[in-house]
Amino acid sequence: MALLEVKNVTKQYGHKKVMDSVTFNVEAGHIVGLIGPNGAGKSTTMRAITGLMSYTSGNIQFDGQPITFEQHTALDKVGNLIEYPAIYPNLTALDHLKLYAMDTPSPANFDDLMRRTQIDGENFGKRKAKKFSLGMKQRLGIAIALIRNPKMVILDEPMNGLDPQSVHDLRELIRSLADEGVAFLISSHLLDELQKLVDDVVIINDGKIIKTSPIAAVFEHDQVHYQLVTNDNILAMPILVDQGWQVEDENGQLLITGPTGPQDIITVLNQHNLTIEGLNTVQANLEQSLLELLSTNDTEGK
Numbered sequence: 557m558a559l560l561e562v563k564n565v566t567k568q569y570g571h572k573k574v575m576d577s578v579t580f581n582v583e584a585g586h587i588v589g590l591i592g593p594n595g596a597g598k599s600t601t602m603r604a605i606t607g608l609m610s611y612t613s614g615n616i617q618f619d620g621q622p623i624t625f626e627q628h629t630a631l632d633k634v635g636n637l638i639e640y641p642a643i644y645p646n647l648t649a650l651d652h653l654k655l656y657a658m659d660t661p662s663p664a665n666f667d668d669l670m671r672r673t674q675i676d677g678e679n680f681g682k683r684k685a686k687k688f689s690l691g692m693k694q695r696l697g698i699a700i701a702l703i704r705n706p707k708m709v710i711l712d713e714p715m716n717g718l719d720p721q722s723v724h725d726l727r728e729l730i731r732s733l734a735d736e737g738v739a740f741l742i743s744s745h746l747l748d749e750l751q752k753l754v755d756d757v758v759i760i761n762d763g764k765i766i767k768t769s770p771i772a773a774v775f776e777h778d779q780v781h782y783q784l785v786t787n788d789n790i791l792a793m794p795i796l797v798d799q800g801w802q803v804e805d806e807n808g809q810l811l812i813t814g815p816t817g818p819q820d821i822i823t824v825l826n827q828h829n830l831t832i833e834g835l836n837t838v839q840a841n842l843e844q845s846l847l848e849l850l851s852t853n854d855t856e857g858k
């Protein structure tokens with residue numbers, strides 16, 4: 557049984573279904589990205605899972621126990637950071653951890669938590685929260701989400717307001733916790749960052765799940781592209797086309813999609829005495845794949 561099971565959950569506001577039979581699982585130790593355009597239903601889904609909101613039908617189970625607006629003992633083992641954390645300006649980071657740990661019989665070790673979330677680094681532990689930057693508040697929010705040694709953590713846009721180094725550190729923290737068995741459900745608009753982190757994706761659009769799959773499978777139908785510049789692109793183009801590659805001229809660079817790898821491109825150009833001035837692989841990109849999926853979905857829906 558998966559750690560989190562969301563089955564046919566529908567949430568209706570009046571006649572509008574903002575969650576329409578939403579179904580997906582999160583396994584222990586997996587990092588799952590919940591992605592979709594603005595207004596797709598990501599926050600609503602996270603709010604339903606964390607018992608913050610009632611839902612119209614369907615069911616949600618965590619660790620075999622139901623989660624509803626009224627019933628959420630199972631949530632003792634779920635940490636979350638949804639929107640902004642409740643932070644009190646006159647308390648220090650350490651005060652916050654003590655406060656949030658008050659009703660927890662065996663909270664995480666505060667020093668360990670502050671070290672892992674890098675709150676201790678510049679003595680933030682002793683500084684009042686009113687002096688914190690947005691990034692610092694975000695780190696404190698994540699530390700609070702971890703205070704109960706959760707089995708799963710739900711993070712809505714956790715990278716907002718963080719500088720690139722902090723995003724990198726957060727990624728490392730999430731990965732190390734996942735290696736210890738903690739599951740994560742994360743939404744983010746920073747798809748490049750999410751792509752580096754998640755094991756699985758759940759793609760939602762207009763309240764409906766349009767894909768759930770391992771991240772690698774999102775790219776499996778994407779062909780690899782190469783960007784090429786030669787000393788004579790006009791000559792190179794038909795030579796490559798003859799060999800079965802699709803070639804487009806994009807502002808002086810040839811964008812190549814084809815049956816075989818770069819070694820064959822190099823060989824055939826060498827045979828024609830063409831000089832390669834640049835050859836790069838264009839990585840598969842979650843943002844592009846998401847846009848393609850959404851456009852296919854739109855067409856199918858019509």
Ligand SMILES: Nc1ncnc2c1ncn2[C@@H]1O[C@H](COP(=O)(O)OP(=O)(O)OP(=O)(O)O)[C@@H](O)[C@H]1O
Pocket residue numbers: 569574592593594595596597598599600601
């Ligand atoms: N209280 C509410 N009453 C009516 N409609 C609502 C309410 N809360 C959310 N919605 C609608 O539900 C839909 C989903 O909103 P939600 O905030 O879950 O989307 P999201 O995917 O998190 O978007 P974003 O990326 O912009 O945060 C939107 O159309 C929103 O307008």
